Amino acid sequence: xxxxxxxxxxxxxxxxxxxxxxxxxxxxxxxxxGPNGAGKTSVFNVISGVYRPQRGRVRFLGEDIAGRRPHRIxxxxxxxxxxxxxxxxxxxxxxxxxxxxxxHFRYGALAALAWLGRARREELAARARAEDIVDxxxxxxxxxxxxxxxxYGIQKxxxxxxxxxxxxxxxxxxxxxxxxxxxxxxxxARFVLDVRDELGVPMVLVDHDMGLVxxxxxxxxxxxxxxxxxxxxxxxxxxxxxxxxAYLGGEEDRS
Amino acid sequence: MTGxxxxxxxxxxxxxxxxxxxxxxxxxxxxxRPLLHTSYGQDMALLDxxxxxxxTLALLAVxxxxxxxxxxxxxxxxxxxxxxxxxxVGLNIxxxxxxxxSLGHAFFLAIGAYTAAAISGDPDGRVIGLGVTSxxxxxxxxxxxxxxxxxxxxxLAVRLRGLYLAVVTLGLVFLGEHVFKEWDHLTGGPGVGRPxxxxxxxxxxxxxxxxxxxxxxxxxxxxxxxxxxxALGARNLARSRVGRAFAAVRDxxxxxxxxGVDLARYKALAFAISSFYAGCAGALLYTVAGFFDPGSFNxxxxxxxxxxxxxxxxATVSGAxxxxxxxTLLPRLTRELPALAPFIxxxxxxxPNVFQVETxxxxxxxxxxxxxxxxxxxxxxxxxxxxxxxxxFSY
Numbered sequence: 001x002x003x004x005x006x007x008x009x010x011x012x013x014x015x016x017x018x019x020x021x022x023x024x025x026x027x028x029x030x031x032x033x034g035p036n037g038a039g040k041t042s043v044f045n046v047i048s049g050v051y052r053p054q055r056g057r058v059r060f061l062g063e064d065i066a067g068r069r070p071h072r073i074x075x076x077x078x079x080x081x082x083x084x085x086x087x088x089x090x091x092x093x094x095x096x097x098x099x100x101x102x103x104h105f106r107y108g109a110l111a112a113l114a115w116l117g118r119a120r121r122e123e124l125a126a127r128a129r130a131e132d133i134v135d136x137x138x139x140x141x142x143x144x145x146x147x148x149x150x151x152y153g154i155q156k157x158x159x160x161x162x163x164x165x166x167x168x169x170x171x172x173x174x175x176x177x178x179x180x181x182x183x184x185x186x187x188x189a190r191f192v193l194d195v196r197d198e199l200g201v202p203m204v205l206v207d208h209d210m211g212l213v214x215x216x217x218x219x220x221x222x223x224x225x226x227x228x229x230x231x232x233x234x235x236x237x238x239x240x241x242x243x244x245x246a247y248l249g250g251e252e253d254r255s
Numbered sequence: 256m257t258g259x260x261x262x263x264x265x266x267x268x269x270x271x272x273x274x275x276x277x278x279x280x281x282x283x284x285x286x287x288r289p290l291l292h293t294s295y296g297q298d299m300a301l302l303d304x305x306x307x308x309x310x311t312l313a314l315l316a317v318x319x320x321x322x323x324x325x326x327x328x329x330x331x332x333x334x335x336x337x338x339x340x341x342x343x344v345g346l347n348i349x350x351x352x353x354x355x356x357s358l359g360h361a362f363f364l365a366i367g368a369y370t371a372a373a374i375s376g377d378p379d380g381r382v383i384g385l386g387v388t389s390x391x392x393x394x395x396x397x398x399x400x401x402x403x404x405x406x407x408x409x410x411l412a413v414r415l416r417g418l419y420l421a422v423v424t425l426g427l428v429f430l431g432e433h434v435f436k437e438w439d440h441l442t443g444g445p446g447v448g449r450p451x452x453x454x455x456x457x458x459x460x461x462x463x464x465x466x467x468x469x470x471x472x473x474x475x476x477x478x479x480x481x482x483x484x485x486a487l488g489a490r491n492l493a494r495s496r497v498g499r500a501f502a503a504v505r506d507x508x509x510x511x512x513x514x515g516v517d518l519a520r521y522k523a524l525a526f527a528i529s530s531f532y533a534g535c536a537g538a539l540l541y542t543v544a545g546f547f548d549p550g551s552f553n554x555x556x557x558x559x560x561x562x563x564x565x566x567x568x569x570a571t572v573s574g575a576x577x578x579x580x581x582x583t584l585l586p587r588l589t590r591e592l593p594a595l596a597p598f599i600x601x602x603x604x605x606x607p608n609v610f611q612v613e614t615x616x617x618x619x620x621x622x623x624x625x626x627x628x629x630x631x632x633x634x635x636x637x638x639x640x641x642x643x644x645x646x647x648f649s650y
Contacts, residue, residue, distance in 0.1 A: 048513050074515035086510035088503045090570075098496075099503050103515040105496040109524055112495035113488040119495060120296075127295045162514065 001026050001202050002047070002170055007056035007066070009042055009226075016042040017053070018226040024170070024204055029196055031205045031217035033237075035247055039226040040206040041083055044172050047204075048080050049073040061169065075103045079168035081159045083175045083206075089148035093139055093158050096147055097130040098123075100165025133161045136198075137191060153184035160191060164199070171195065171203045177212055185212060192216060214238060222246065301490055318479055327471040331543055332587055333580075334471070337478035338539045340579035341485045343563040344572055345532020348489060350561070351570035352498060353525035354505025355412050359424030360533055360560045362431040365552035366404050367397035367534025368541055369441055371452035380450075382443050388453040394535055397452075401534025402527040409523035428554050435549035448548035451541035462542060474543055481539065482576070485532060489572045492528065501525055502570075555614070562617050566624050568633025577632040582617070589613050 002024040009017040017039045024030045032040050045051040047058055049070035058066040065073050079100075087096055104126065111119040134140055137157050142150055147158055156176060163171055176192065177185040189212055195201055207213050213220060214234040222229040222237050224246035230237045237243055285291050289305045292298040302308045322330055346360050374393040376384025387393065411423050436445045443449035454461040454477060461473045492498050500521045503511035512518050541547035559582055567578020589609045593601045600608045628634045 050509060050513065069517075070509075070512040071515045071517045074513055080513055082510065086507050088506040088510070090506055091499065091502055095499055095502070099499045099511075099516075100514060102496060102500060102503075107496070109492070109497050109528065112492050112497045115491035115495065123299065123495065124295050127299060131295075166514065 001028070001061070002204070003057075003059040004043070004047065005057045005059065007043070007046055007053045007058065009039075009046055009051060009053045016226050017046065019056075020221075020223065020226070020228050021056075022221050022228075022231060024202055027196065027200050027202055029192075029203050029205060029216055029218050031207070031213045031220045031234075032223060033207070033210070033213055033220060034223035034229075037225070038223040038246075040223060041174055042226075043223075044080060044174050044204075044206065047073075047172060048078060074166065077166070077169035078172070079163035079166040079170070080172035081156075081163050081174055081176060083178060085152070085155045085159055087147045087155055087159055087162070090146055092144050092146055093142045093150070093161075094127075094130055094134070094144065096158055096162050097133055097165045098126055100162040101126045101129060101167075103166065129167075130165060133164050136164070136194070137161045153180055153187070156180065156184075156188065157191065160188075160195075164195065164201075168201060171201050173203055173205045173207075175207050176205070177207060177209050185209065189216060210238075299494070301487075301494075315483075319476075322468065322472040322475045327469060330471040330475045332584065334475045334478040334543050335540065336580045336583035337475075337482040338536050338543070339560075339563065339583050340482050340576040341539070342533050342536030343560055343567065343575040343579040344486055344489045345529045345536060346560045347564050347567075347570065347572070347575040348492070348501070348532065349525045349529035351564055351575070352493060352505065353501035353522065353529075355522060355525060356417065356421040357424045357526075357529070358421050358554070358557045358561065359408065359427035361552045361554070361556035362424075362427040363401040363404060363530040363533035364537030364540065364556065365431050365435055365549075366530075367401045367537030368451070368547060368552075369435070370400040370534065371397040371538030372449055372541075372547075373441060375452040375455075376450065382439075382449045383441050388455040390452075390454055390456045393452050394538055397538035398531040398534040401537065402531040405526035405528075405530025405533075406523055408530075409526040410519075412522045412526060413519045425554070425557075428552070428557055432549070432553055435552060438549075442549040445548060445550050448546055451545055451547055452538050454539070454542045462545065478539065478543075481535075485535070486572050486576060489532075493570075493572065497521075497524065558617065562621050564631075565621050566631050568631035569629075571631075571633045573636075574631050574633030577636075581632065585616065586613055589616065 004023075005021050007017050007020050008015070020039070020043060022030070032043060034040050042051065046053050046066065047060075049065065049068050049072070052067040056066065057064050060073070060076060060078060063076070065076070088099060091099065105122050107119040107122055111117070134143060137160065139154070139158065139161060142154055142158070147155055150158065160173070160176065173192065177188050180188065192203070192205070193216065196203060205213065205217060217234055219232060220234050220237040221231045222240070222243045229242045229246055230240040283293055285293065292303070297303065302311055321333070325333070342360065342364060346357065349355050349357050371393040373383045374385050374396055375388045376382060376386070378384050378386040408424070408427065412420055415423060435442045454474070456477075459465050461477045462470055463473075464470055465473050467473045467476055500511065500516045503514065503516055504518060504521055508518055563578035563582045564575055565578070566581055567576065568574020589612050590601070592599045592609055592612060598607070599612055600606075602608060603610055624631055630637070
């Protein structure tokens, strides 16, 4: 599905990613963890085309996508959510979901001016798909609200919905439960599991909530200062001395 | 406010069973439940409530009756206002919906005006003219020429944003002003000018008395119909994938790209469509007066259009139209000032005169609206509507 091969990313003097490699299989839930500044979000930005890595390859569906422009990668079926909610604040929930389907429309600007025939048909069909997602994520009550007025937890859910509206073949979730209370976290965890079980979409998940990551993920990659520290099942990574050192500090740091 | 309606729309897909003979997809009107939508088609219609349908119809009827009520002077003014509204709707596409601040609207108006005038001008005249007076030729040509200019400017919008883009587009106005003043052969030169495009459609000259009435009545009706067409196009565009992509680029450009919106393409599209509207508006704007001067396309004209959008309502079509009417009719109101306030003179050589008051008013109105009602006239309308909707309760 997705293979990240020996990716290096530097900003002037700062090395953000230093030789990261991993693979995500079909229908797998893969998690990336690490302390703040470990380069988790940078990995996502490289995969989705926001950053161009200096070295290494990102293979998605058999094609090398490293350095391609974001909208081309999105059109291939890669969707993501953002750590800080990046919704279109003046649009309603429905319009945000409809925008997620941008790549699935075929009609052009001239048809849009007339809103007849093909444009109308495609819009109505897209609306039906958007309503499926409204049902799936239980967003009925918020449908017509501009997203800037919604509570934070709901905004996070709308963002997941917008990514799902793309009908992605791979979904990147950047801290889906950051800043949420226990109840919201449990809701989101249930939605993430539903996505995997009902839609069969493979996912890459970044989060700081260890309980969530260890419960949900099939495999975990731990990063520290841009370097991969450990990779494997949640139990193995949890017990890895290198991972514990990265989070809690080692012998030499304690003095 | 939208609570009950959205809950009803939820049942849209299954809804009540359609009457025999009515295709299921079309959805059916339920008696005594005018706000209940039973299909996505009904729910996504432009005029989705009976109130909107009735008022739009009433407004159109009044607009169609006006030429037989008002004096010619007012009709000319309104015809000009309708054309300005086409331009304002166009500016709102690039600045309101797509969020790319453009001060260069006067430049695109000029390109449209000169393309149209050159195509329909007298071939034996003092200035360039091809003698093709059919509006079916010069109106699209004016729009396309301006759209092309818009496409050339668009790459700048990909590199710059906000204030920087505004300053660059401002440069266009100065550039254009200079070229048009120097190019006597096309424009007639400053202080002289040239005749505007000849509005002729299917053999009917709209700038002369004809089948629809006097010159003013004919022009008024022509501009009204054109405005309706352009406004409908803009509303459709705004609710389509293109309009959503514009809004996405405006609100969060990185997220828009990650969702599959090609930023360069959509910024170019916004400039092209907006400039098309501006080109058509420029071509039509001077057919009412019949004559225009290259000095008209200055910064003040751009500022007036910005004022129309800001005062009317950013990213709304009806707001842009309201703003255009307001700004175009404003001078007519200030002309009445000397009678009310004798210290203001109607003479341009004296201070303070009505023209100065006008310029100051534009600035003041922009400030007042931005501070007190950023959503403009449209926002005021929404507040009044909501007040009466919930009357006698205040929430």
